[in-house]
Amino acid sequence: MRMFPKTAAALLCMLFLAASLSGCSSGEKRIVRIGHNQATDHPTNVALLAFEEYIEGELGDRYEVEVYPSELLGSQTDMVQLTQTGAIDFCVASNSILETFSKDYTLFNLPYLFVSSEAYHQAMDDPEITGPIFESTRQAGFQAVTWIDAGTRNFYTVNTPIESPADLKGLKIRVQQSPTNVAMMSLLGGSATPMGFGEVYTALQSKVIDGAENNELALTSNGHGDVCKFYSYDMHQMIPDILIGNCGFLDSLSPEERAVFEEGFRMVNTVERQEWGKAVEAAKDRAANQQGVTFLYPEVQPFQDICTPMHRDLLEDYPDLAPIYEGIQAWNAACAE
Numbered sequence: 001m002r003m004f005p006k007t008a009a010a011l012l013c014m015l016f017l018a019a020s021l022s023g024c025s026s027g028e029k030r031i032v033r034i035g036h037n038q039a040t041d042h043p044t045n046v047a048l049l050a051f052e053e054y055i056e057g058e059l060g061d062r063y064e065v066e067v068y069p070s071e072l073l074g075s076q077t078d079m080v081q082l083t084q085t086g087a088i089d090f091c092v093a094s095n096s097i098l099e100t101f102s103k104d105y106t107l108f109n110l111p112y113l114f115v116s117s118e119a120y121h122q123a124m125d126d127p128e129i130t131g132p133i134f135e136s137t138r139q140a141g142f143q144a145v146t147w148i149d150a151g152t153r154n155f156y157t158v159n160t161p162i163e164s165p166a167d168l169k170g171l172k173i174r175v176q177q178s179p180t181n182v183a184m185m186s187l188l189g190g191s192a193t194p195m196g197f198g199e200v201y202t203a204l205q206s207k208v209i210d211g212a213e214n215n216e217l218a219l220t221s222n223g224h225g226d227v228c229k230f231y232s233y234d235m236h237q238m239i240p241d242i243l244i245g246n247c248g249f250l251d252s253l254s255p256e257e258r259a260v261f262e263e264g265f266r267m268v269n270t271v272e273r274q275e276w277g278k279a280v281e282a283a284k285d286r287a288a289n290q291q292g293v294t295f296l297y298p299e300v301q302p303f304q305d306i307c308t309p310m311h312r313d314l315l316e317d318y319p320d321l322a323p324i325y326e327g328i329q330a331w332n333a334a335c336a337e
């Protein structure tokens with residue numbers, strides 16, 4: 001993944017901050033800025049471009065949407081902070097990093113929380129499950145407006161096939177900057193190395209880390225499969241990405257405008273999901289046939305047995321999350337039938 005130089009990103013951000021403070025607009029139009037960390041061929045970018053087209057089609061006399069991919073505006077943590085202050089209006093953040101802004105988000109980061117993709121989708125589409133969590137950061141200045149599928153996370157390494165948890169022992173594995181992911185990695189025996197997504201390729205190449213964990217698109221869209229030759233389906237997490245918006249901006253919309261934006265948020269979710277399945281298949285094909293990645297299918301149960309005590313620990317620490325956790329279990333049961 002090619003990164004924008006940090007100084008240039010900082011300059012852009014200062015420009016935005018100055019622009020928002022001075023109420024700068026293009027003519028009479030309000031510019032709506034959205035940042036994310038994926039490449040332009042990624043389903044997230046495709047979905048946000050559909051959002052841009054839709055909003056400008058409906059409200060083009062008042063709003064102009066600008067989508068900034070590839071960490072142009074900094075890391076996800078930087079972008080969440082820019083969204084909090086209103087320097088930008090929206091960004092896509094992994095649910096993982098949101099747990100440092102609200103403990104409620106910790107729930108969706110639990111390993112082996114959902115029994116299948118179907119249960120994951122049903123639960124994430126259920127407003128009784130996501131509603132309270134999506135609202136939980138309002139006091140911090142932002143809220144979630146929709147979720148985005150990011151598939152299933154699995155381990156991949158430069159040269160160690162992971163067939164069982166024992167194979168992770170002693171390996172330095174990059175994880176996202178979230179206490180849950182660090183705890184999961186430690187339980188599984190690897191050495192957790194938290195860092196931002198944009199730093200992973202260089203860390204793999206320079207052997208600062210032995211591997212990482214992510215969905216299949218990291219191999220191709222981010223080039224990790226050029227360095228890592230084993231991808232192992234232990235299926236440890238289904239962590240959604242979350243589109244978050246600045247509350248000041250959302251609250252400034254008229255009811256009519258808000259309805260259009262809400263339709264646009266639904267569109268982000270559906271377009272991305274339509275693109276996701278195709279993108280994963282294409283990534284697997286390219287990784288196997290052009291990058292020389294071997295896909296492994298280890299027994300999942302030993303990984304799961306080590307991780308599931310984390311569910312009990314979370315509910316002990318945060319008993320108020322229990323009703324939502326039970327709601328997820330109900331979807332798990334319904335989808336298992």
Ligand code: GCU
Pocket residue numbers: 037076092093094150176196197213214215218241
């Ligand atoms: C996925 C996810 C991103 C996240 C990244 C990571 O690509 O979609 O939101 O930043 O994983 O591992 O950091």
